Amino acid sequence: MCNFVHRHTHNVSAQAAMYIINPEEERREILKRYRNLLNAWGKAGEQKNKRMVRKAFNLAVTAHKDMRRKSGEPYIYHPLEVARIVAGDIGLGETSIICALLHDVVEDTNYTLEDIRRMFGDKIALIIDGLTKIKEIFDHSSASAQAENFRKILLTLSDDVRVILIKLADRLHNMRTLDSMAAEKQLKIASETIYLFAPLAHRLGLYAIKSELEDLALKYTEPEIYQTIAKKLEETAVSRSKFISKFIYPIKKALAEQGLVFEIIGREKSIYSIWQKMKSKQIPFEEVYDLFAIRIIIDTEYDNEKYQCWQAYSIVTDYYSPKQNRLRDWISSPKANGYESLHTTVMSHSGQWVEVQIRTRRMNEIAEKGYAAHWKYKEKVNNESGIDRWLNKIKELLQTPDPNALTFLDEFKLNLFADEIIVFTPKGEVKTLPSRSTALDFAYNIHSEIGNQCIGAKVNHRLVALNQVLNNGDQVEIITSKKQHPRDEWVDFVVTARARSYIKDALKEQKKKFAEDGKALLEGYFRELNIEPSRAHTLRLQECNKIGSTLDLYYKVAQGEIGLKELKECIQQHDKGKWLNIITRPFARSKPQIPQRLSEDVREKMRLKQDTVIEGEVSYRISDCCNPIPGDDIIGFRANEENIWIHRTNCPEAIQLMSKFGNRIIRTNWTSREAATYPAGIRISGFDHRGLINEITKVITEQMNLNIRSFHIDSTGEVYEASILVLVSDIEVLNLLMSGLRKVKGIDNVSRINAPAVVRK
8 A cells, every 4th residue: 555654854954054154244234125125115214204113123133133044044134025025015104114124023032012012102012913923832722823823913903904914025025935944834834825815915905916925825836837837938928028019019109199198018927827727728828818918007187097098998999809708897896905997808910819907007006005005095086995895894704703713714715805796775775795695695784683584585576595696786685584593504505704603693592492402312312322421422423423513413412313323323333443434545456567568767667666654553544635646746634643634735625724724734755665556537628539439448458557447528519528537556657648648639638637737739
């Protein structure tokens, strides 16, 4: 059986020791970085501001004087760079710069929050408290220190949004300097970034920071893909530059003739965005047509913005034909995070689609610097923005009674990173809800009692069920009954935190009424089977039936859903050593033959592969969500003391686990001693012809001597798509198989199911 060993990472302390220390050079470099910060801020001339920032800088230098980063460089470089990002990239002012300089002082040095309060005041102390990580080791009631920390930051955000903005700057610099960290730390931090911090930057309108965070996360979670796309972008840079110059020439001339004051720039699509497009469309790099966009930025007064943007749109479409379904008007209806722009996709004279973005200088600054720029223009615009509404939703979510940090984290991601829809009450009042909200979400949005008593709804005057998904522009009328009560299944289809919280509270109150009866019944069942009633036995029964809480268990017992029969089944599982009902997928033990047609060097590599056996009592289990095979880059997730689940590092579930439970992630590596086979899925597509299936099976079974577990094919006219599950020993055999299939006539695309790569013939 193929198993795993822990991967030993390089000794970062040794790397730090190699850093050549020259005190005078370091002092000059620190002062140079401080001057760069002041230049980025642009307000160094104001004596008061400069004095307070200088005071914070001096304190940070003193506090961190004996500290070094994993790379070996002075630690003070980090807060200086965070402060420079805060000042230059986000555009924040004095208070935020001071907090950025001091953000690690309380956590990592002997200075206390009271010291900061005494020197800089209450506001700065409050923000730094929000930025200070929770350092204590959490007790068992806290499943995830990462989730608790994120919640703590957001609690402070209720009072001051600058906490999140500084935290994003901190995360950006940490991602830029991640090379010196151990491999498992890189994966944990990168996964947390892609799962939480990049969407958060997007939601706050910080598009440049969001894109860089995504690219850097991809660099560490899928390095080969990142390097491949980066190289292809570099190779095509010259031809793209020529194309852009030719494309914008007539537009530039016409805009100038119309008297518009403008700037035109080419914006390259981020590596992460290109990769997402390749995955979603199942296409190679060469077929991603929107590798770049043309951005027209107009300098004009606020009152003329909409008119001049549409004037520019008219000029662009005079020269190039627009794609009819690709016009996006976020000027008339800005995005929830305040983003405003006109987007259209037009056909160039060389037959290539090009995205054109049209916006004003104010809109561009909001798009680049997000909330900070929005605040700057708030008085001029004079209305509540989408960001204001979003921040109010955060405050509402923070007031929900559920104390579980992981639940909070999931609710936050679900509700506050989602796109929004606008729906109307029967009287025409506007309600904003997350995309995919249901009629029941709408009911709870109006009032908790209306939600609790909801039996149905009329959407656009048509009667619908509670789980009806609402669309943009729907008019919704709620129908109630005093006899109605919330039900368990309601939790499964509502999407808003407000609805879910009220439903859970109502269900909890209902279940409490039955809990005592259920507990008494369960104790009677235990005694009937000569088992002493105890919390341990109750928890085993709860886990055996996959029930979330003891209250739910008692409720199900009282309702007759759990009884003597279920208890006996659980005991039988316990007797077989499977009390927790964890099923381990069996491995195929037959040793696969090495095909004769393979090259001799590959055959020799396959002969020399060695399997190791795990030492001790730990059991490694293969996850079905991503089906890793030997040769894949993998991590282990310690579910409990006895079990470690193996995922591929790019598996979406693994990314969530690394972002929530970083302390339970174990970097692992494949080794071999005993031959085993593992299921791997392949997706192929192309043009159908007689005998195609026979040719495919010949490659798999005769040329490669592999077993087929399943084969499914769908065809529409001449085009087909097939999914094949085969048993392979490792990634080399799978790659050889895919290479062989690409040579078959009629096969156009070959890709691995649940894999990161899109392969084109």
